Amino acid sequence: MTAEQTPDPDLASRRLAAESLAKDDPTGWFEELYAAAGEGKAVVPWDRGGAHALLTEWAETSEFRGDGKRALVVGTGLGWDAELVADLGYDTIAFDISPSAVEAARQTHPDTKVDYVVADLLNPPAEWRGAFDLVVEIYTVQALPIELQPAASKQVTAQVRVGGTLVVIAAVRTEVDGRPVSDDVVQGPPWPLTRAAIDAFAIGDVRLIQLEKQPSPSDPTIYRWRAEYLRD
Ligand SMILES: C[S@@+](CC[C@H](N)C(=O)[O-])C[C@H]1O[C@@H](n2cnc3c(N)ncnc32)[C@H](O)[C@@H]1O
Structure with a gap:
């Protein structure tokens, strides 16, 4: 061929x-x-077969240890990032809108300690609000059309408890002369995030405490955000 x-x-x-x-x-x-x-009729293009490199690096270089604290992983897909979070000692819930994704995550990690559940980020269970010491969001908000992203990022932030941390990893919107291309130019999915969209997670008592923009190892023309936020 x-x-x-x-x-x-x-x-x-x-x-x-x-x-x-x-x-x-x-x-x-x-x-x-x-x-x-x-059914073997498609591949999941974002399945990395392991935790995201930027999350792994964050876990290795930060002092974060779960010690039974609670974590929430957004749009978990096949669960690799959730497994890393659980391995840090967090009592972890990981959710996805797709029941087949949740089933695949359970099957991929049969000995998991993660509670994999079906839920919609745009309408999450009320009891999750402000309930998590760590919230991890990787590539879910950018998988939603731009007009839905403000509501989605607001819900991500809402699940962080006082004193808790939010980690967001997302593709950086293509820039021309240092400025992101306009919304109408982006042919998603995905719809990568602008700096303004990264700032939009910082609502109310939640503030951005660290932001990095790193090139992808596989394609140095593509950049990813890694943002860390804290709820005071
Ligand atoms: C691009 S994938 C990223 C998956 C995973 N976070 C990763 O980095 O490999 C986006 C994921 O978000 C899930 N998703 C999309 N919209 C969602 C929503 N409204 N609520 C929960 N999950 C959603 C999709 O089913 C998919 O698994």
């Missing part, structure tokens, strides 16, 4: 996303993709 004939692993996800967005259902395609992947 020539390179031109090699199937594009992202093709199924792009097609499902386009169909879902055309039906004004911006999140329906996640379940369709995970279900198709479970």
Whole structure:
């Protein structure tokens, strides 16, 4: 098979996303993709087979230890980041809007201590509000259309308890002459985050305490944000 004939692993996800967005259902395609992947008919393009490198680095260099404190992992996918958080000693809940993703996470980590649950970031369980010492959000807000992102980031922040930490990892919106390209130019998903979108997680008592912009090891033209916030 020539390179031109090699199937594009992202093709199924792009097609499902386009169909879902055309039906004004911006999140329906996640379940369709995970279900198709479970039947071997698609691949999950963001499955890294391990925790995100920037989260791993953060865990190795920070003093964070769970010691039974509570953590929430947003849009957990196959659960690799949630497993790392649980290994730090956090009593961890990890959620995803896709029931097939949650099932796949449980199957991928059969001995897990993580509580994998189905939930919608845009309408999370009321009892989660302000209940977590650590909240980790990686690539979920950017997977939602730009008009939904303010509501999504607000909900991410809302789950952090007083004294708690929020870690956000996201792709950086493409910049031209140091300025992010405008919303209407971005052909998502994903819809990478601007600096303003990173600042939007800092609501009320939650403030941004550290922000890094790092190139991707696989493609140095792509940058990722790693942001850490604290609720005073
Ligand atoms: C791009 S993937 C990233 C998955 C994982 N965080 C990672 O970095 O590998 C986005 C994930 O968010 C989930 N998701 C999308 N919208 C969501 C919502 N409203 N509530 C909860 N999960 C959502 C998707 O099902 C998907 O697993």
